[in-house]
Amino acid sequence: MYLIKSVTELLQYSDQLQSMSDTALLDTELLLCFTLDVDRTWLKTWPDHQLETAQIKQFETLFSRRLKGEPVAFIIGRQGFWTLDLKVSADTLIPRPETELLVEIALGLDAPKAARVLDLGTGTGAIALALASERIDWQLTAVDSQMAAVNLAEINRQHCQLDNVSIYQSDWFSQVPGSGAAAQYHLIVSNPPYIEINDPHLSEGDVRFEPTTALVSGQDGLDDLKIVIGQSPMYLRPNGHLLVEHGYQQGTAVRSLFTTAGFTAIATHADYNGLERVTLGRFPETA
Ligand SMILES: C[S@@+](CC[C@H](N)C(=O)[O-])C[C@H]1O[C@@H](n2cnc3c(N)ncnc32)[C@H](O)[C@@H]1O
Structure with a gap:
């Protein structure tokens, strides 16, 4: 008919x-x-x-x-983030609106005009590309452990025509290019996996379709945050900032990790639902 x-x-x-x-x-x-x-x-x-x-x-x-x-973003293969239209795939997280808070805070920091910025666990490239689109003089390095995510971020970089972003495969800091000052950053940003391995939400809704490599981080969800926060001081320039997204119940634990790693001016920002979501700190200039 x-x-x-x-x-x-x-x-x-x-x-x-x-x-x-x-x-x-x-x-x-x-x-x-x-x-x-x-x-x-x-x-x-x-x-x-x-x-x-x-x-x-x-x-x-x-x-x-x-x-x-199945999430709409995976069905149509695209998701809007910040002002960008990004390709998405089942190889990494669909960028979330909450993560735009991290971008907003990063853009509000007092960074040099040609700041060097590192995005750890870049996924689609969402954070790095949003920052690069707003600050064309910043030099962004973005890494992900999953080669499929690196390839996806590179496709998005080319689609957005952003020449100030370089994307590499790396297990956190292990393959970050350069040495000495070339491997040190004014700003490090990260939205790492932070869900507890036994969290019942993992079997509900959209996250069922996203890879565990992008979501899960050990028993308490803090395994990757511990690495990122603990190792960042070695890769930050004096007075450089670290900015991480985390779970809404992880604020206290994350601030404590920042303190232990030697950060000062530690502060947590709430997302538009009033939930603790992004923590930042400054690494003090050594005496
Ligand atoms: C929560 S997703 C965030 C993706 C993207 N930054 C965003 O905000 O939409 C975490 C990302 O970290 C990556 N990742 C997980 N373990 C990693 C590791 N050991 N080293 C580097 N990246 C890692 C995952 O592949 C995933 O793309």
Whole structure:
């Protein structure tokens, strides 16, 4: 049978998503936009536009993946972060809006015009590329342990046309290029894995589709934060800053790790839900 449905009729599919997604209508709009290769304004402008059978089938295939819980970003292969449109894949984390707080704080720091900045665990490149897009004189180095993530970040770097970012594979600091001053940074930023291995949330929602390499960090979720915070002083210039994202219940533990590592001016910022999310500290100039 030759089937025709309008934009409005297809958006009503969102009712089926209500119980599993807080953004049911938005999810449905994004899947329809992807099917038709249009933006959301177009959908609102042409609510009576009729889709043909092949388009409806394509949309329904995408929609059934979302009904099974797959994140929209993985279905359409893209996610907005800061002002950037990033390619995403199942090799790393989908960039989260909470992480934009870390970008905002980093941009507010008193850094030199041509600051050297290191992003540890870059994933899609989200943090490094957002900073590079706002500060074209900053020199960004971004690393990830997963080669697939390094390749993805490089694709995003090229798509965003940002020449002030270099991306490498490295297990935290182990393969960070350069030596001496060339391996020292005015600012180190990181959103490392920080979820406890037995956290029940790992079997719920979008995170089921993301790799454990991007999420899980030992029994208490602090294994990677301990490495990043403990080793950063060796890679920071005098008065350099370290800025990390962490779980909302990890603020006290993270501030204590900063203190033990010798940082001063330690402060934690809350995200837009009022939850402790980003901690920073300054590494003091040695006497
Ligand atoms: C929580 S994700 C953050 C991704 C990205 N920075 C963001 O904010 O969207 C953590 C990232 O750290 C990477 N990672 C995990 N262990 C690592 C290690 N030992 N060395 C470097 N990167 C690591 C993962 O592959 C993943 O891409």
